[in-house]
Amino acid sequence: MTNFALKVTRLGFSLLQSVSPRIAGKAAFRLFCMTPSAKPKGDKAKAAHAAGASKLAGAERFTLRLAGGGKAHAYRLNGGALGRRPRYLVTHGWGSSSAYMADLLETLAASGAEVIAVDFPGHGRAAGRVLHMGMAVKAIEAAERRFGAFDAAIGHSFGGAALMVAASGMLPGVRAVVPEKLTLIGSPSEMHWLFKDFGKMIGLRRKAQDVLEKEVRRVTGRRLEEFDASKAAGAIRRPVLIVHAEDDKEVSHIHARRYAAAGDTVRLYWANGFGHRRIVAARPVFDAITGFLGEGAVDKDAEIIPLFELPARRMSL
Template identity: 80%
Template sequence: MANFTLKVTRLGFSLLQSVSPRIAGKAAFRLFCMTPSSAPKGEKAKVAHAAGIAKLAGAERFTLALQGGGKAYAYRLNGGAIGRRARYLVTHGWGSSSVYMADIIETLAATGAEVIAVDFPGHGGAKGRALHMGMAVKAIAAAERRFGAFDAAIGHSFGGAALMVAAAGMLPSVPVVLPEKLVLIGSPSEMHWLFKDFGKMIGLRRAAQQALEKEVHRITGRRLEEFDASAAAGVIKRPVMIVHAEDDKEVSADHARRYAAAGESVQLHWANGFGHRRIVAAPPVLETITEFLTGDDSVREAEIVPLFDLPARRMSL
């Protein structure tokens, strides 16, 4: 938020929670779920957006109806082929879209796989201005319902966490989506820290913060502290590859380490120098993901060397 907007927001919540912490908590949850404009901001974003649109120009497009209401949007490459081929799902981060994941989508499609990329509600081609974890998991379930079971799923940031929540069946009312392999890129391992930081940013006091967190339970059927994706990684008994940069300024590298500690089925690959956003288009990252999905994935830990020399060593989910 811009400084002036943040000051006004903090003042508004200060007054509201003085009257009713419960109402303030509910209002904070709605604000937390509000998605940013899908229009690219800045020249770099505009260039990346235009390049992604060009790469997805030949993709089939679908609207996916979500369980309980709402819609997501999907792209498909290599669909409708005769005979069995691998089917991969790709999910994006908060404030992003499939267009910004086009390099991964294109790389996976080049292997001959059928590739499905989903725009979550309020992002990309999907309408609306709100998203929360429950909606994202329902979008993933809608994709499997429409296209069939996935051999692998690849997600960036919030999209990676949503894949793990879906794979572990954390939402009681939503069917489990458990691919044979998962790749999580720059993804958070749990969400409690994000809500705490958000509450602190807008000036919530204890009662209103508790009301905010109770909204998560009311909406999803799970308490906030139960959304522990790293614990789920050790339970699902599927190969999981974690790709993260130690220089990621939006999702701490500690999240990657928590995933890696979950069990022997989890591989950790450092992609230092690529930060939080460039990591999804970095050629060494794309190569490593492709090898994991199509070839030998026996190595538990490795390091991806950047194409340029950077010192190795905010969440736009």
């Protein structure tokens, strides 16, 4: 938000919560879930988007219907080939799209893999202006339902956290999507801090803040504090690569360290110097990811335990 827009927003919420903290909290949640315009702003963003869109011009396009309503968009590279080949899923961050991930998509496709890239609702070519974690997880489930099981999934920022939430089987009524390997790039390990920062930014007081956070349970079936993806990283018993930059100013490096502490199946690769956004277009990052994906076969017979069925002792870091 611009400074003027933020001042107006804070004033509006100050007045609203004085009348009804409940209404203010619900309104804050709707604002929290509102996605930015899909049109790039600024010369750099426009150039990056145009370049990415050009690289995806030849990709197949699909509409994904989400369980319970809503739609996402998907691109497929190397689709329809004869014979078995690896199938990779790629998800973007908040306010981004598959177009901004095009360099990574090209790199993965060059390995011969079938590559599926999803635009979440309200992003890229997907319609709407609303997105929350529940919708993102349903979009991931819809992608697997449409294209089949994934050998690996790679997600940036919010998209990486959504992959881990999907793999944990956290959402009631939504089937877990557990790829053989996962890579999370600059991804948050939990979301409580984000809601606290948002509430502070728009000036919510305690009662309205409580309502804001309780809205998460209403729309997803899980409490906000249950969305701890770092616990899932060790619980799913699949190899996980965490790629993060210590100079990331949007998602603290603390999140990467929490993931790394989750278990022996998780490894951490520091991509220092690339921040939060340039990291998805960095050649050293591509090399780390393709190297990880190209390692030996995964034991597909290993037992998968949904996160919320684990004994309490397995839930601790």
